[in-house]
Amino acid sequence: MFKDFKLIAGRPVYIQVKDYMKHLIIKGALQGDQKLPSTREMGVLLQVSRNSVIAAYEGLEDDGFVYVVKGRGNYVAPSAPGTVKGSPRIMDWKAHLNGHAMLAEELDIMKYGIRAEKGTISFTSIAPDEGLFDLDNVKRAFMDRMAVEGNVLLNYGYAKGYKPLIDYLHQYMEHKGVDMKGKDILITNGFTEGFNIVLSALNRKSGHVLTENPTHHTAIKNLKLHGFGIKGIPMERDGIHLGELEKALDEGEYDCAYFVPSYHNPTGIVMSPEKRQSLMKLMAGYDIPLIEDGFNEELRYSGSHVSPLIATAGAGNSVIYLGSFSKVLFPGLRVGWVLADQELIYYLESIKRAQTIHTSTLDQSILYQYLYNGNLEKYLKKARAEYKRKYELTLECCKQHVHYQALTGDGGLHLFVAFAEGFNTRELLEACRAQGVIFTAGEMFYTDGGGQHTMRLGFSRVADEDIRKGIEVIGKTAHKLMG
Known part of the structure; x- marks a missing residue:
């Protein structure tokens, strides 16, 4: 012994x-x-x-x-913890699980998706490249904040959020053109918690939601877990198809709409300013809350900034904006926010308190100090330059090697590729996987079971040489499958 x-x-x-x-x-x-x-x-x-x-x-x-x-x-000790055991009782936990748990498992693509073996070239991620992370300034932000109020930061916080961060985000959104009068902010554990809190608060009269088609898979998953039926509206090159949206609004009833107007996931499309105006004018005729996902809004590589829908809404209060720096800065800091009408935030705060008490005050304070120290602008300049370079390389490689029918992506961290109808990217994925290359098949983003001919290519964490090699493999393999 x-x-x-x-x-x-x-x-x-x-x-x-x-x-x-x-x-x-x-x-x-x-x-x-x-x-x-x-x-x-x-x-x-x-x-x-x-x-x-x-x-x-x-x-x-x-x-x-x-x-x-x-x-x-x-x-x-004769009764030391863990040493006194009764007769074992084996429970069949599957028999005790409800439909919510079973559906969550069924929709959990991380469990059943293709695992990247060592050496695999993977285009599946759209997370930021950790090689760009500004570690020195993050450490400095941590030390600065701990020196000021370390004892407070390690205690319980407020459900609504850390006030210095809320005040910063108030000004940040105001600089995006948002009329903040009558609006308020709730800090959340990233986009997903904010989305879930909003969905759990909304009335269910029809049980149906409007979205773009395709759309963010996490949104699809959580809408289904909340029991909503999803009506997907097809996309055009400059955003959602307004004619199809108007038709759906006239023919059905909906409890809310969920749109991703900037660097849309998965298509990468940025809705044009003209279409944003037309969309808000159209939605104004219907009593339907609009949830805006501010996904990747900062990662533009050319042209001027396009104002979010909530800015286009002016003094109106119909838009619920979900923000996060996860794709721009550091996903490990689980901090997002909901910007909406004051009265709605008043109720969402209570839901937040009941569910998770509050978002990590330490995480919020580090993010606040990092932003306050003026690091976001410097970091974004560096990140945009690097991601733009990778974006242009990926785009050029696709044009050179892939016989696609359509390719979209105006910035952000990914491109979306559509082959001719009838082509199956699941088969392409399996064939490429055998050659050490994987990507995300596009069908998971569709609300109607379509998209079998599409794929998403995330390039943010892929080395240049692997981008060239991987896309060449995808292109040659696709060409071979097409016969």
């Missing part, structure tokens, strides 16, 4: 000894009321200092694993 103990560098020795002894007690290698070796003897056995063993034994006593008999030594 005690011969399998191995020290791990960088972790306090006494904690390693304590955890090792706990493991032996829980597994039954050390029995209740069994006397432990003296601290000196244990130090020799484990080849650690006696002081480390003394501290470990004290910790074991505090945790209820050991008791001390004065003058005699340390003994294993």
Whole structure:
């Protein structure tokens, strides 16, 4: 016994000894009321200092694993945590799961998607390139904020969010042209939580929602989990097809609409300013809340900034804007926001408090300080330059190697490719996978079961040489499948 103990560098020795002894007690290698070796003897056995063993034994006593008999030594507690076990009861958990859990598992593409083997060229991700992360300024932001109010940041926060960040975002959205009068902000754990909070708050009269088709898969998944039926409206080169949207509005009833006007996921299309105006004019004739996903809004590579729909709405309060820096800055900081009418935020705050109490104040404060220090503009300049270069390289490689019917993507971190109707990108994916290249088949983004002839190519985390090689493989393989 005690011969399998191995020290791990960088972790306090006494904690390693304590955890090792706990493991032996829980597994039954050390029995209740069994006397432990003296601290000196244990130090020799484990080849650690006696002081480390003394501290470990004290910790074991505090945790209820050991008791001390004065003058005699340390003994294993007969009822140490984890050692007293009743007769095993095996439950069939699947029989106890509801339809919500079963549907969530069914829609969980991360569980059943293609895994990238080592060395695979993967175009599946649209996450930012961590090689661009501004670590020095993030560290500085952390230290700056901790020096000012570290004790406060490690305690409970407010459901609505960290006030300095809310104030910053208020001005940030105002600079996007949003009329902030009568509006307010709720901080969330990224886009997905904000979307779920909004969906859980909305009335269900018809049980149906309008979206673009195709659209963000995470939105499709969560709409289905909330029990909504989805009516997808086809896209044109400058955004949603307004004629088809008007037809759907006239023929059906909807509880809300969800649109991604900028660097649309998955098509990459940016809705034109003219179409934004026409869309808001059309929607004004219907009593339907509009949820705007501000996805990738900052990653423009050419032209001037296009105002979000909530800015186009002016003093109106019908738009709910969901914002996040996840694709622009750091996804590891789970911070997003909902911008909407004050009265709606008043109720959403209560839902947020009931569900998760509050978003990590530490995360919010680091993001705030990073933004306050003026780092966003500098980082965006660097990120846009790098992503623009990769965007242009990916676009050129597609034009050179892929016999597509349509290709869209006006910026952001991905391109969307459509082959001729009847072509199957699932078959293409399997054939490319065998050659060490994978991408995202487009059907998962469609609301009506279509899109089998499409695919999304995420280039943000792919090296230049892999972009060239991977797209050449995709192009040659597609050409071969076409016969």
